[in-house]
Amino acid sequence: MSTNAKSAIIDKALAEGFASAGICRPDAVPEIAARLEAFVAEGMHGDMSWMGDRMHWRGNPAALWPEARSVIMLAEPYTPDHDPRDVLALRDRGAISVYAQNRDYHDIVKKRLKRVGRWMVDTYGCDIKVFVDTAPVMEKPLAQAAGLGWQGKHTNLLSRDLGSWFFLGAIFTTLELPPDTPEQENCGSCTACLDACPTDAFPAPFQLDARKCISYLTIEHKGPVDEALRPLLGNHIYGCDDCLAACPWNKFAVTARELRYAARDDLKAPHLAELSVLDDTAFRALFSGSPIKRLGRDRFVRNVLYAIGNSNDAGLRTSTAQLVNDPSPVVADAARWAMAQLDHS
Incomplete structure (x- = not known):
């Protein structure tokens, strides 16, 4: 060809x-x-x-x-x-990965x-x-x-x-097409992405231990998150952009042409209190057409409760207390943990 x-x-x-x-x-x-x-x-x-x-x-x-x-x-x-790391300082809000907004x-x-x-x-x-x-x-x-x-x-x-x-x-x-030249690694001595990881999920450069990655823990992992890792999640409730956002090569990033990737206003920094009370119907309605919908209400609210536990915001106790006996074991466990954290904040 x-x-x-x-x-x-x-x-x-x-x-x-x-x-x-x-x-x-x-x-x-x-x-x-x-x-x-x-x-x-x-x-x-x-x-x-x-x-x-x-x-x-x-x-x-x-x-x-x-x-x-x-x-x-x-x-x-x-x-x-916008800088996806800005929301990390807003402890009563949730951080959703840019691609899922x-x-x-x-x-x-x-x-x-x-x-x-x-x-x-x-x-x-x-x-x-x-x-x-x-x-x-x-x-x-x-x-x-x-x-x-x-x-x-x-x-x-x-x-x-x-x-x-x-x-x-x-x-x-099935077409035979002339291949392009492979790209070479151009990271040099920079370690900005590794240094930015809240959970130290990189055992070495170019290696990822998914078991400690926030994206894995909040999306792929189905059960309760290890209690030692929960405080490190901060207010990440779906995915994590910390290592991506830290990369200096982003100065060359181009503007997204597809308007459907532009962040919804209600997902840039959503209130944890409002997300924690979502039932299955409300969850599905809020995230219709979103990749978050595939997560399911229980796993998502679990993540929200971990963020509430890390918030030091006593005002979130009321919505959290309603979930300590949730029919979902993973939600109830997260709610009890969050209550214990708020009691000691």
Whole structure:
């Protein structure tokens, strides 16, 4: 397949709204299988059993779809228009990760990928498969192999042109396309992201222990959070942006073009008292179309109660006391812990 086809595909992706695109082979990152195996063997994936269940695909993109000859990696910015760390000082408010302050990116990015993919099928008669963070695809190593950026010391992808704030999508295709040059790591001696982590979740640069990561604890972990870690959560109630926001490369971040990523006013710094009293119906209504909805009311209110326990705000005792006998064991446990913290504040 000619270089002209590659240029046309990238131009189409950019026209559809992606900010950057690059191409690699499905077998471009053979080293990730061993890295993933070691990560799982050490238990650093926590409760995310799905990482081990489909490790043969996740560790070898070429095995996911053997007919694929090229992988087109695409970047979609969601850069915030505010510093997401500002809310951390407001102890009666909750901190929600920037990417979840409006519409679910999975739906938006996948539709954009499908438009590019359909155009490829119509134009070149190829086959395609699109992936957005839900299939066993190691997007970040593939994106680095495709030249979009590099995995920083916090293990997230960084870009010279986009900073930290972007989603990744992948189009696997049967087309033979010329690959791009892989990006090199450009973190240098900087440790800003590692220093910013409230729970010290990085045992070493370029390594993450998910069991201590706030994003994992507030989203993936289903049971009660270890009591030793609860005070370190602060007022994070869904995800964490601390390591991303600390990165100096964000001075190159571009403005998000998709308005549906712009933070809703009611989710920039929501009141903990109002969130704690959500029942299932109210929770679903508030987070309709949001990635937070997938969390479920019980896990979300659990997180809110940990934030209340860390707030030192005695005014939150009334709403918390109503939940000490909640039908959900994880909510009731969090409420009792929060009450004990408030009693000693």
